[in-house]
Amino acid sequence: MMIGRLTQRASCALRIEARRCKSTAPLTSTQLPNLKRGDYSSLTDADVQHFERLLGAGGVLRDETDIAPYNTDWMSWYRGRSRCVLLPRTVEEVSAVMKHCFDRRLAVVPQSGNTGLVGASVPVFDEIVVSMRRLNKRFDFDPIPGILQCDAGLVLEELDTRLGEFGYMMPLDLGAKGSCLIGGNVATGAGGVRLLRYGSLHAHVLALEVVLPDKDGTVLECGPALRKDNTGFHESHLFIGSEGQLGLITQVAMTAVPKPNSVQVAMLGCDSFLDCCKVLGDAKRLLGEILSSFEMMDSETMRCLKENHGRHNVLSTPAAFNLLIETSGSSQEHDQAKLNKFLESCLEKGLAVDGVLATSVEQANTFWALRENATLALMDDGYVFKHDISLPLKHYYRLTEAVRERVGSLAKRVITYGHVGDGNTHLNVTASEFSQELYDRLYPFVYEWTTQHGGSISAEHGVGLLKKRYMPLGKSPAHLAQYGRLKRFYDPRLILNPYKMLTM
Ligand code: FAD
Ligand code: MLT
Numbered sequence: 001m002m003i004g005r006l007t008q009r010a011s012c013a014l015r016i017e018a019r020r021c022k023s024t025a026p027l028t029s030t031q032l033p034n035l036k037r038g039d040y041s042s043l044t045d046a047d048v049q050h051f052e053r054l055l056g057a058g059g060v061l062r063d064e065t066d067i068a069p070y071n072t073d074w075m076s077w078y079r080g081r082s083r084c085v086l087l088p089r090t091v092e093e094v095s096a097v098m099k100h101c102f103d104r105r106l107a108v109v110p111q112s113g114n115t116g117l118v119g120a121s122v123p124v125f126d127e128i129v130v131s132m133r134r135l136n137k138r139f140d141f142d143p144i145p146g147i148l149q150c151d152a153g154l155v156l157e158e159l160d161t162r163l164g165e166f167g168y169m170m171p172l173d174l175g176a177k178g179s180c181l182i183g184g185n186v187a188t189g190a191g192g193v194r195l196l197r198y199g200s201l202h203a204h205v206l207a208l209e210v211v212l213p214d215k216d217g218t219v220l221e222c223g224p225a226l227r228k229d230n231t232g233f234h235e236s237h238l239f240i241g242s243e244g245q246l247g248l249i250t251q252v253a254m255t256a257v258p259k260p261n262s263v264q265v266a267m268l269g270c271d272s273f274l275d276c277c278k279v280l281g282d283a284k285r286l287l288g289e290i291l292s293s294f295e296m297m298d299s300e301t302m303r304c305l306k307e308n309h310g311r312h313n314v315l316s317t318p319a320a321f322n323l324l325i326e327t328s329g330s331s332q333e334h335d336q337a338k339l340n341k342f343l344e345s346c347l348e349k350g351l352a353v354d355g356v357l358a359t360s361v362e363q364a365n366t367f368w369a370l371r372e373n374a375t376l377a378l379m380d381d382g383y384v385f386k387h388d389i390s391l392p393l394k395h396y397y398r399l400t401e402a403v404r405e406r407v408g409s410l411a412k413r414v415i416t417y418g419h420v421g422d423g424n425t426h427l428n429v430t431a432s433e434f435s436q437e438l439y440d441r442l443y444p445f446v447y448e449w450t451t452q453h454g455g456s457i458s459a460e461h462g463v464g465l466l467k468k469r470y471m472p473l474g475k476s477p478a479h480l481a482q483y484g485r486l487k488r489f490y491d492p493r494l495i496l497n498p499y500k501m502l503t504m
């Protein structure tokens with residue numbers, strides 16, 4: 001029953017890099033013919049020479065093959081036609097770049113790991129890509145208060161590993177950890193599989209350094225790196241989830257969390273979604289403070305993992321839902337006893353039809369690999385209509401059922417997995433290729449249904465280009481107008497990440 005100290009989980013990083021080079025996505029401008037290029041300047045040789053002087057020759061990519069991965073999103077839904085990628089190494093370089101882009105009215109897309117799932121990190125037309133990957137030198141950690149200060153271009157998994165040397169870890173964990181960068185995480189307001197326990201990035205970000213797209217390329221220090229500071233407006237929070245609309249995040253100060261001594265992982269099978277909810281209620285009550293993840297995969301997800309990836313369920317009794325539960329605590333004996341008791345109780349009450357505890361780190365990684373590879377496995381079907389929705393639990397799986405009925409045989413699969421402990425469902429509808437008929441069955445139905453049932457059209461992935469049309473759902477005109485005013489305040493020439501999220 002004992003799995004010891006679980007330090008690392010399998011990462012999707014290698015597969016992600018491989019996909020990024022293979023893109024055959026159609027040009028976004030062809031897919032969206034009504035979307036017109038804004039009134040921006042076009043890049044000239046003089047601009048390129050200026051950038052080369054600022055960043056050195058290695059800081060400016062111009063070769064089409066080198067640029068291709070920066071033009072295409074991870075899902076291969078979108079493809080821009082940028083002719084220039086900039087790779088600054090310091091905040092001064094970012095500032096000088098933004099000052100020039102402001103002067104010349106050149107449109108810019110900030111990009112980190114390019115693992116975003118809403119088409120927000122790639123150009124639509126010929127915007128310049130400012131990649132943050134080389135801004136990755138500073139790593140300062142003070143282990144007594146547990147405060148990390150680092151450059152925005154550090155990879156999430158690398159941060160987690162480096163913090164491990166101090167007995168700490170990142171409060172954030174997600175399947176793309178081997179490729180995404182902390183600045184990209186903050187700009188997206190990413191959630192992931194530890195949010196249930198540690199809260200969102202709003203609970204952890206203390207301060208940000210941000211470069212504004214204004215005439216000076218202003219470097220803004222948003223807040224001191226202190227746990228408590230109650231002076232002024234807490235502007236750093238505005239940049240969490242701002243999707244590159246307001247400024248470029250160059251440094252992050254945030255709290256890390258102590259690495260648990262004991263990590264236990266269990267998989268449970270439930271026959272109904274109502275039983276999943278009851279198990280969640282019991283997990284909160286019986287596991288209490290040690291509960292750290294509560295993830296769900298429905299039977300369609302398990303079938304897809306088996307058919308497309310040859311990954312087998314770890315439960316021997318087939319169930320309508322698999323629940324992946326993780327606890328993190330300081331005492332193995334205590335945590336194991338609690339999880340065992342909880343599992344027994346679920347089986348005795350008939351809430352679970354099967355249950356298994358990981359008995360080694362390898363087994364725990366196998367359990368997690370099922371959940372973390374769901375995203376990749378379903379892509380082998382061909383085309384994916386992906387969703388990231390927040391719903392009250394009483395409606396959570398009803399959306400999947402409604403969509404299944406609505407799309408019928410038009411879809412190859414209707415799959416749902418997600419962070420059920422946070423009310424976050426990832427409903428995915430697959431087909432062998434993009435189908436307009438399927439699209440029309442899904443939209444606006446999915447997003448209107450979500451709003452009508454008290455949900456949000458994005459729990460963690462953001463809005464980007466994918467959901468821009470539906471951004472007004474559930475928001476008042478006054479609220480949207482306020483977003484527009486804020487955008488213009490930070491980005492007066494509207495050069496930052498145009499065509500996404502906001503209608504200006
Ligand atoms: P990018 O994709 O490069 O950029 C994302 C957005 O931020 C874009 O709008 C971009 O313009 C902007 N941006 C990037 N860097 C900066 C910066 N320094 N300053 C200002 N703006 C910037 N997401 C979750 O929330 N939870 C999950 O569990 C999860 N799992 C995933 C699993 C897989 C396999 C994959 C492929 C993705 C997953 N994602 C998940 C989505 C994605 O990984 C996250 O949203 C991640 O935070 C994006 O980080 P990135 O570095 O790749 O940013
Ligand atoms: C996840 O939780 O696996 C991610 O958010 C990615 C996805 O939705 O596929």
Ligand code: ZN
Pocket residue numbers: 192418419426460
């Ligand atoms: Zn997710």
